[in-house]
Amino acid sequence: MLRKLIVTVGAAALTSLLGMAGVQAASIVNSNHDLTTGAITDVCVFCHTPHNTAAPATLPVPLWNRNAADTATFTMYSSTSLDMVIASQPQGVSAACLSCHDGVTAYDSLINQSGIVLPDVMGATDTKAVGRSGDLSDDHPISITYSVGTGTGQDPEFIAASVGHVGALPLFRAAGVTTGDGDQVECSTCHNVHDPAIDPFLRISNSASALCTTCHVK
Ligand code: HEC
Ligand code: HEC
Ligand code: HEC
Ligand code: HEC
Numbered sequence: 001m002l003r004k005l006i007v008t009v010g011a012a013a014l015t016s017l018l019g020m021a022g023v024q025a026a027s028i029v030n031s032n033h034d035l036t037t038g039a040i041t042d043v044c045v046f047c048h049t050p051h052n053t054a055a056p057a058t059l060p061v062p063l064w065n066r067n068a069a070d071t072a073t074f075t076m077y078s079s080t081s082l083d084m085v086i087a088s089q090p091q092g093v094s095a096a097c098l099s100c101h102d103g104v105t106a107y108d109s110l111i112n113q114s115g116i117v118l119p120d121v122m123g124a125t126d127t128k129a130v131g132r133s134g135d136l137s138d139d140h141p142i143s144i145t146y147s148v149g150t151g152t153g154q155d156p157e158f159i160a161a162s163v164g165h166v167g168a169l170p171l172f173r174a175a176g177v178t179t180g181d182g183d184q185v186e187c188s189t190c191h192n193v194h195d196p197a198i199d200p201f202l203r204i205s206n207s208a209s210a211l212c213t214t215c216h217v218k
Helices: 002-018 092-101 207-215
Strands: none
Touching: none
16 A cells, blocks of 8 residues: 555656646556455456457457446436437446446456456445446446537537547447447546556546546536
8 A cells, every 4th residue: 555655646746747737657557456466466457368358349348357247237327408318328448447336346256267366346335436336327427429519419518529539538439339439438538547647547637627628618
């Protein structure tokens, strides 16, 4: 834990030294996404494995090594002013995150186990378990099709997307779509799972709400 703290402080110092938001140079090693403990020293294995994953087409992330979340059904975000089309369940990358961030799926629920036993879970009272109790209704919408305009399924108060990105933020392909530019907002649109440089694993700094105003015209 002390090691992790030092790395975090170091990364923060580096970011301010460079004086630029969006410069990312930290490693997942020793971050909150480093689940290694004791004899288990492979950082990547809790999410990826080089061999013997399931068929790639069924997996949301390249060489993905995790089983689907134990939580069978999530309650998605809804509101009276939501315009864009939201999927009925988390898709792709977001579903991948929720295979830990639902609070109940064990960290060692792996496809290619490699003998790893780490049955801990995030826990239903951990605020970092954003999908705890299957509830995503109190979280920013994910698995939603980003579409700017005044038509059906569109909202005009957003910055237009270009080639699978809104500014520096990537959009992802919808489930089953294997080619073309992505148009879905997922967890990894705002977060970089590998890089703790901008806490908490953010793609860009949210200072002065810069992350929010990358998309929202507000
Ligand atoms: C906590 C889960 C997690 C861990 C641990 C993890 N990854 Fe990933 N990785 C993901 C997710 C989710 C994606 C897809 C979404 C994205 O790109 O943000 C991904 C995507 C990737 C990609 C393809 C996209 C890209 O960014 O190039 C590569 C390559 C990759 N990871 C390598 C690694 C390596 C190497 C390690 C270990 C040093 C590692 N990952 C550890 C979750 C993880
Ligand atoms: C293998 C399990 C696992 C997967 C998969 C996973 N995470 Fe995490 N994540 C963790 C753990 C463990 C923590 C630390 C929890 C704690 O401190 O209570 C964490 C913490 C975080 C934090 C908070 C960091 C902080 O310092 O406060 C964010 C943000 C996050 N994860 C985002 C993601 C996103 C986005 C994805 C998918 C792209 C993802 N995670 C996938 C295990 C995972
Ligand atoms: C629209 C951008 C956005 C999306 C999409 C998003 N997040 Fe976040 N997330 C943030 C920001 C900004 C913060 C830091 C502020 C906060 O904690 O409220 C954060 C914080 C977190 C934290 C830390 C919470 C805490 O209390 O410490 C976790 C864990 C997390 N996100 C996971 C996820 C997961 C998993 C998903 C997908 C289901 C997701 N996020 C989708 C922007 C986003
Ligand atoms: C990648 C683009 C993106 C980013 C970044 C982003 N949002 Fe959103 N946000 C969306 C989309 C898309 C919707 C759905 C809008 C709709 O359907 O009308 C949404 C919806 C919302 C809603 C609910 C609107 C409603 O009518 O129910 C709020 C509130 C919101 N976002 C706040 C934020 C905040 C705060 C941040 C920064 C932490 C943020 N968003 C970052 C894309 C984004």
